[in-house]
Amino acid sequence: MFDTILFVAFPYVAVAVAVVGGLLRYFKDRFSFSSQSSEFLEKRELFWGSVPWHYGVVIILTAHLLAFLFPDAWGALVANPVRLYALEITGLALALMTIVGLVMLIVRRVQRPRINAVTTWLDWVLLVALLAQVVLGFWVALAYRWGSDWYVRTAVPWLRSLVVLQPNIQFVTALPWVVKLHMLGGFVLVALFPFTRLVHVFTVPVTYLWRPYQVVIWNRRPGPAGRRV
Amino acid sequence: MDIRAQVSMVFHLDKCIGCHTCSLACKNIWTDRKGAEYMWWNNVETKPGTGYPTLWEDQEKYKGGWEVVNEGGKPRARLKLQGRFGALANIFYNPYLPSVDDYYEPWTYDYANLLDAPEGDDQPTARAVSQITGKYIDTIEAGPNWDDDLGGSTIYAANDPNLAGLNEAERAELAELQRVVFFYLPRICNHCLNAGCVAACPAGAIYKRGEDGIVLISQEKCRGWRMCISGCPYKKTYYNWHTGKSEKCILCFPRLESGQPPACFHSCVGRIRYLGVLLYDADRIEEAISVPNQELVEAQRSIIQDPFDPKIIQAARDGGVSDAMLDAAQKSPVYKFVKLWKLALPLHAEFRTLPMLFYVPPMLPVLARVTGDGNYEVAGAADHSLAPLLSSLDRARVPLRYMANLFAAGNEEVVREVYRKLFAVRLHSRSQQVGDVPADEVQRALEIGKTTPEEAGAIFRLTARPTYQERFLVPPLHREEAIEQTISPYKERSETGFGFLETPERRW
Ligand code: HEM
Ligand code: SF4
Numbered sequence: 001m002f003d004t005i006l007f008v009a010f011p012y013v014a015v016a017v018a019v020v021g022g023l024l025r026y027f028k029d030r031f032s033f034s035s036q037s038s039e040f041l042e043k044r045e046l047f048w049g050s051v052p053w054h055y056g057v058v059i060i061l062t063a064h065l066l067a068f069l070f071p072d073a074w075g076a077l078v079a080n081p082v083r084l085y086a087l088e089i090t091g092l093a094l095a096l097m098t099i100v101g102l103v104m105l106i107v108r109r110v111q112r113p114r115i116n117a118v119t120t121w122l123d124w125v126l127l128v129a130l131l132a133q134v135v136l137g138f139w140v141a142l143a144y145r146w147g148s149d150w151y152v153r154t155a156v157p158w159l160r161s162l163v164v165l166q167p168n169i170q171f172v173t174a175l176p177w178v179v180k181l182h183m184l185g186g187f188v189l190v191a192l193f194p195f196t197r198l199v200h201v202f203t204v205p206v207t208y209l210w211r212p213y214q215v216v217i218w219n220r221r222p223g224p225a226g227r228r229v
Numbered sequence: 230m231d232i233r234a235q236v237s238m239v240f241h242l243d244k245c246i247g248c249h250t251c252s253l254a255c256k257n258i259w260t261d262r263k264g265a266e267y268m269w270w271n272n273v274e275t276k277p278g279t280g281y282p283t284l285w286e287d288q289e290k291y292k293g294g295w296e297v298v299n300e301g302g303k304p305r306a307r308l309k310l311q312g313r314f315g316a317l318a319n320i321f322y323n324p325y326l327p328s329v330d331d332y333y334e335p336w337t338y339d340y341a342n343l344l345d346a347p348e349g350d351d352q353p354t355a356r357a358v359s360q361i362t363g364k365y366i367d368t369i370e371a372g373p374n375w376d377d378d379l380g381g382s383t384i385y386a387a388n389d390p391n392l393a394g395l396n397e398a399e400r401a402e403l404a405e406l407q408r409v410v411f412f413y414l415p416r417i418c419n420h421c422l423n424a425g426c427v428a429a430c431p432a433g434a435i436y437k438r439g440e441d442g443i444v445l446i447s448q449e450k451c452r453g454w455r456m457c458i459s460g461c462p463y464k465k466t467y468y469n470w471h472t473g474k475s476e477k478c479i480l481c482f483p484r485l486e487s488g489q490p491p492a493c494f495h496s497c498v499g500r501i502r503y504l505g506v507l508l509y510d511a512d513r514i515e516e517a518i519s520v521p522n523q524e525l526v527e528a529q530r531s532i533i534q535d536p537f538d539p540k541i542i543q544a545a546r547d548g549g550v551s552d553a554m555l556d557a558a559q560k561s562p563v564y565k566f567v568k569l570w571k572l573a574l575p576l577h578a579e580f581r582t583l584p585m586l587f588y589v590p591p592m593l594p595v596l597a598r599v600t601g602d603g604n605y606e607v608a609g610a611a612d613h614s615l616a617p618l619l620s621s622l623d624r625a626r627v628p629l630r631y632m633a634n635l636f637a638a639g640n641e642e643v644v645r646e647v648y649r650k651l652f653a654v655r656l657h658s659r660s661q662q663v664g665d666v667p668a669d670e671v672q673r674a675l676e677i678g679k680t681t682p683e684e685a686g687a688i689f690r691l692t693a694r695p696t697y698q699e700r701f702l703v704p705p706l707h708r709e710e711a712i713e714q715t716i717s718p719y720k721e722r723s724e725t726g727f728g729f730l731e732t733p734e735r736r737w
Pocket of ligand 1: 035036037038039040046050054057058061105106109126127130198200201204205320321322453454
């Protein structure tokens with residue numbers, strides 16, 4: 001029963017909160033969508049925090065996502081021990097990067113009065129939750145080797161069962177508690193997403209790669225259509 | 230041909246008295262709020278000087294504007310900051326972002342202490358308090374106009390990037406105490422045709438209004454990626470550290486839409502500011518920014534079109550330029566200064582953003598010199614002829630090279646032409662008003678200045694005695710018609726015209 005609440009009910013609630021909350025915030029308070037960059041107030045420490053943190057977390061999250069979307073291909077990829085080694089070592093290094101970066105960001109927020117001045121309590125909640133999550137992740141990777149292999153046989157089937165609305169928690173109930181905490185932590189972050197600056201992740205400006213440099217907006221332009229820019 | 234209209238500006242630097250009224254008018258209306266205290270959408274800096282933010286003109290430091298690269302034998306302009314992939318790679322940390330210390334840390338004073346301090350032996354003081362951290366600041370390191378009127382000139386004026394190309398003797402002469410010389414450079418957003426901020430914004434949040442060319446940042450689309458601050462070579466977009474959004478001069482569009490000039494224009498004590506419409510050919514922007522430095526000013530002039538030419542009028546109408554706008558373009562004082570008379574020049578054309586704020590360079594006190602006995606010797610002061618004026622071009626107290634670096638992308642000839650015409654106007658006017666200049670001198674001045682008595686007279690009138698209506702030709706922008714699509718005009722009427730009515734503060 002308890003497991004059902006944690007691994008079925010909670011994920012659904014978290015996703016529902018994220019979707020409803022995210023949409024509400026997007027349509028009711030779009031002004032609040034921002035990275036809330038603090039680089040203007042402090043640059044040097046931000047560099048040593050933000051760069052390792054983001055490169056680490058973005059790549060690791062992408063790997064989680066890829067294995068979830070293409071479990072067969074992923075399984076084939078890690079079937080070869082050399083590739084598995086390479087992947088795990090890269091993963092550990094990236095995890096270390098995220099931890100170092102995030103600790104740097106947190107220390108900076110504590111220590112620099114200017115950064116402190118632009119920090120809300122939700123920022124603290126988010127930073128602590130993220131730190132817990134990446135530390136747990138690192139712990140899992142160290143203590144329960146070859147996660148890139150067993151992930152596709154435990155977490156992925158469980159997550160997929162949630163997606164198709166036929167929850168099946170037998171894949172995860174027997175896992176060690178550290179692993180379980182890491183999984184739940186993921187959904188805590190999902191639930192936090194609409195209330196924090198995490199919304200910036202969903203507005204990544206990829207359109208910059210192809211949009212025309214100059215943007216011109218007309219209220220009314222008679223004449224030939226399609227000459228908006 | 231794609232003819233568009235642009236609300237454009239001229240600042241006549243000879244008339245600026247450096248009173249900062251413009252800056253305060255702007256501050257009181259737009260930036261007197263949290264996160265924006267340090268912003269001066271309009272600022273007036275002393276030249277020579279390093280400006281605001283410090284050294285903003287140094288694009289090796291800030292990477293603003295465009296540079297021309299050779300692509301398969303063809304010149305192509307690209308952002309100096311980064312390419313498109315670079316923008317995404319650098320998004321977690323922008324190496325070229327100025328920090329608050331490049332401007333100054335905004336502060337107020339602990340005034341309450343003056344009233345509330347307990348009785349004691351000493352007078353209470355009001356200590357400086359940072360407006361960012363709320364903590365006391367012991368030593369204020371910098372502030373608005375820290376180098377005003379050459380304050381700290383050995384640090385500030387001496388490091389002015391425009392001194393590039395001046396020799397030691399010229400630099401020493403500029404700094405000589407008894408004959409120091411400076412002028413004011415009021416700056417607002419240039420509402421460029423090829424804006425660097427617009428191009429650098431990853432989110433596409435910055436846009437130019439098609440009808441009038443005003444460049445704005447959508448506060449709803451801005452995500453705080455803070456690339457525009459770097460992309461604008463004039464450092465006229467600012468990061469609001471409280472809201473996490475970038476902001477900039479909006480050319481007081483709510484005022485323009487109700488027929489008034491922007492607040493800085495309206496309040497200008499020296500009456501140095503002119504506002505009017507220019508027509509330009511948007512299809513030729515690419516071409517105009519790809520020419521070598523020496524030709525930039527002429528290239529920019531060449532895309533500005535004659536509002537009386539029937540072909541241009543027809544093309545403008547086809548492109549949706551309203552008749553009212555065309556009418557304004559024909560009466561525009563900016564058109565006269567920039568295109569007809571060729572007196573007003575873009576600031577730092579080499580940034581290649583095609584700025585639409587133009588400057589008439591100042592005719593400096595050119596000749597005075599302190600002699601051995603400590604007296605001011607004003608060579609040729611009584612001589613109201615052409616010779617002393619002309620000679621000043623070769624031994625001006627501010628070398629021509631300096632002015633060329635500011636206003637002509639280094640092309641001295643362009644600035645020289647402007648000065649020759651200004652001299653001609655001066656002599657011509659003097660001959661008219663005072664009558665002590667020989668007729669042949671005036672004739673020669675007009676020839677050298679490539680002008681006519683009629684033109685010189687017109688320049689004199691628009692420079693010295695323009696009426697309010699002649700200075701500000703605010704075109705009817707007809708936003709009330711445009712707004713109908715999105716909101717009932719009756720509702721909009723009660724909303725002071727801003728549309729966006731959210732408090733600019735961080736809520737999450
Ligand atoms: C590719 C996607 C992402 C982009 C473009 C991005 C961009 C940014 C930017 C520009 C900042 C502001 C940095 C500054 O202060 O100047 C930021 C901060 C932050 N980002 Fe991201 N981010 C991305 C993904 C993520 C992800 C996946 C997470 C976490 C799951 C994350 C968590 C954070 C946090 C916690 C901060 C605040 C750091 C601080 O304490 O100052 N970001 N991000
Ligand atoms: S108000 Fe006019 S005269 Fe005074 S500083 Fe500003 S531009 Fe110069």
